[in-house]
Every structure is written in structure tokens, then in C-alpha cells.
């Protein structure tokens with residue numbers, strides 16, 4: 001599954017690159033789901049035809065960084 005816009009494809013690859021988010025088909029192209037598997041887990045909708053691919057890519061990166069569930073993953077580690 002490759003995004004037609006290079007900027008968005010790169011952002012998607014970055015976001016799923018660390019393994020916390022995964023990409024699934026959905027929405028207008030795909031949706032990035034965070035590792036929090038409950039209903040309130042993050043869902044980042046990837047637009048198939050963003051008016052400004054660069055802005056959309058940056059928005060996805062920001063949304064991925066805002067995930068608060070990520071801290072659960074090493075919570076018991078010191």
C-alpha cells in the first residue's frame with residue numbers, strides 16, 4: 001500500500017517505522033492506528049488527495065507525536 005504523494009508516503013513510513021502505529025485500509029486511503037488497542041486509541045486518517053501533501057504529512061507526524069498511549073509501553077521500566 002503506497003500513497004500517491006511522496007511526502008505523505010514518507011510520513012506514513014516514518015510513523016509506522018517504530019512499530020507503535022500500524023497502517024490499515026480505511027477512510028479515504030488508510031488509517032494509522034496506535035498500539036493502544038482500545039476504542040480510544042489514536043486513529044490518524046490519511047487523506048488520499050490532500051490539497052497540500054506537505055502540510056498533510058506534517059499534520060500526520062504531529063498527530064503521531066501527540067499519542068499519549070505510547071507511555072504505557074515502558075511504564076514499568078525504569
Ligand SMILES: [Zn+2]
Pocket residue numbers: 034035036041042067068069070
Ligand atoms: Zn494513541
